[in-house]
Amino acid sequence: MKRHARRGFTLIELLVVIAIIAVLIALLLPAVQAAREAARRAQCVNNLKQIGLGLHNYHQTSNVFPMGSTLQPNNPPYTVYNWSCWSAQAQMLPYIEQAPLFNAANWSWAPEPYSEPTARDKGYASLGGYINMTVYNTKISSFLCPSDPNAGPVNNNSYHMSVGTTTFNTGQHMPASTGVFGMTWSYGISDITDGTSNTIAAAEAKCGNGNASPGGPAPGNGTMSSVGNAANKFDVSQIAYNLVTADLQNCSLSFQTLFLADDRGYRWGAGMMGYTLFNTVVPPNGGGQYTWNSCRVGCCQQAQAAHYLPASSWHAGGVNALAADGSVKFIKNSVSYQTWMALGTRGNGEVLSADSY
Numbered sequence: 001m002k003r004h005a006r007r008g009f010t011l012i013e014l015l016v017v018i019a020i021i022a023v024l025i026a027l028l029l030p031a032v033q034a035a036r037e038a039a040r041r042a043q044c045v046n047n048l049k050q051i052g053l054g055l056h057n058y059h060q061t062s063n064v065f066p067m068g069s070t071l072q073p074n075n076p077p078y079t080v081y082n083w084s085c086w087s088a089q090a091q092m093l094p095y096i097e098q099a100p101l102f103n104a105a106n107w108s109w110a111p112e113p114y115s116e117p118t119a120r121d122k123g124y125a126s127l128g129g130y131i132n133m134t135v136y137n138t139k140i141s142s143f144l145c146p147s148d149p150n151a152g153p154v155n156n157n158s159y160h161m162s163v164g165t166t167t168f169n170t171g172q173h174m175p176a177s178t179g180v181f182g183m184t185w186s187y188g189i190s191d192i193t194d195g196t197s198n199t200i201a202a203a204e205a206k207c208g209n210g211n212a213s214p215g216g217p218a219p220g221n222g223t224m225s226s227v228g229n230a231a232n233k234f235d236v237s238q239i240a241y242n243l244v245t246a247d248l249q250n251c252s253l254s255f256q257t258l259f260l261a262d263d264r265g266y267r268w269g270a271g272m273m274g275y276t277l278f279n280t281v282v283p284p285n286g287g288g289q290y291t292w293n294s295c296r297v298g299c300c301q302q303a304q305a306a307h308y309l310p311a312s313s314w315h316a317g318g319v320n321a322l323a324a325d326g327s328v329k330f331i332k333n334s335v336s337y338q339t340w341m342a343l344g345t346r347g348n349g350e351v352l353s354a355d356s357y
Contacts, residue, residue: 040146041315044158044204045328047142051159051202052326054095055088064188065201066091068161068181069271074110074128082170082183083305084112084128087271088161089143096142104135111136111269136269143268147314150207157268159322160205160278160309164344165236167228167281169273169296169305178235178345180324181277189324193347196325200343203311203321203331205278206293208262208303228297231307236281237341237348244337248282251295251308264293264303274303280344282310284319285333331357 059065066088074084086107093102105111106128113129129136137155144151145158164179175184180192180201192199228250229243230236236244266275273279274294282290293312294303303309311331313319318332324346331340335357342350343357 037147037315041320044145044147044313044315044320047145048159048202048204048320048322048328049326050096050142051089051092052322052328054092055201056326057095058092059188061095062186064186065180067184067186067271068163068177068277069183070107070110071184072108072110072128074112075126078126081110081112083270083272084110084126085271086111087157087269087276088181089157089159089276090269090271098140101135101138101140106131112267132269136267140268144207145204145313148207149314150209151265155267155269156207157265157276158204158207159202160265160276160311161202162200162344163273163277163279164346165281165341166279167231167233167236167307169232169307174234176234178237178348179280180346183271183273183277187346191346192324194342194345194350197323197327198343198350198352199324199346200280200331201322201324203278203284204313204315204319205265205309206312206314207265208293228307230281231297235345235348236279237338237345241337244281247297248290248295248308251292252290254295254301255292258301262303264309266304272304274306274309278309278311280311280340282308283333283335283337283340284311284321284331285313286310287335287337288333329357 055065068088069082070086071080071082072085073080093099109128109131111128111132113125139155143157143159148158151158161181162179163177163181166174166177166179168174174182176182180187180199189196228247230239230247233239264274268276270276294306295308296302296306311319311321318330321329321331323329339352339356342348342352
């Protein structure tokens with residue numbers, strides 16, 4: 001009886017099988033990545049909802065939301081520097097299941113270790129920084145967006161409180177604001193006459209990685225050496241918009257040429273613009289037009305104490321934002337400047353429809 005030899009795969013057949021597997025992987029991988037991003041985005045929304053719940057629990061106790069920045073000294077006998085003090089996020093710790101951390105803080109002293117003039121350059125520390133070092137350096141997962149690759153290695157912050165259309169960058173000039181938060185001022189629900197569902201309380205911001213370079217991708221920072229046309233204003237929505245765009249274009253120009261610090265969202269405990277506070281002047285992610293993540297006028301290429309701070313995120317198409325009523329909305333990058341500004345102000349009397357954003 002004649003025997004037939006067993007035949008294996010030919011090279012062509014093997015290559016065809018490999019090609020089919022490669023096509024299947026190529027088709028499957030985007031779906032897996034999309035599913036993972038959907039899960040991360042859902043967690044981000046949940047983080048904001050927890051912050052909203054904490055804010056309202058704080059309000060129930062105090063009848064106001066927390067200040068955007070407290071006022072304490074950080075080193076005797078130095079003057080109080082408002083860019084060294086505790087943030088709204090720190091004040092609401094007991095209401096987001098972080099009471100032990102809140103109780104461990106010494107609220108008589110500001111937490112930021114570098115606050116006196118030139119102290120950061122000289123490497124000075126501060127008494128307040130030493131006292132509150134453990135609390136200040138604690139990482140809190142509910143303050144970190146899981147989609148942000150730069151959030152998490154240290155005690156960063158992905159969720160910034162809104163000062164509305166105010167472009168003052170320090171509390172000496174901005175005790176009050178047009179938004180839900182002022183640096184050294186508290187507002188309550190009764191102050192939000194535009195309606196809590198149509199007023200942004202907080203939104204996402206991309207964390208910096210410390211390695212920005214000129215013209216690099218966000219989250220780098222821009223700066224202007226001259227005095228800005230619309231910087232240091234209580235309500236930018238009330239001035240000519242061409243003055244605003246002139247500033248933003250100058251920020252973009254500097255972003256292409258200057259070496260940039262990359263410190264957005266550097267610490268959740270510090271109540272300062274760029275770290276825990278932002279304004280609603282530039283649409284989310286720069287509206288697709290401005291690629292920088294912050295811009296400071298007349299000083300340094302840093303997010304700390306910047307004047308223009310757009311909400312930003314790694315989610316495609318827009319950012320998650322917390323309304324003052326505790327709901328979370330996804331705001332598209334394409335939202336108009338006028339609508340975005342109106343969402344940021346608490347009492348300017350604008351009428352907004354849900355389909356405008």
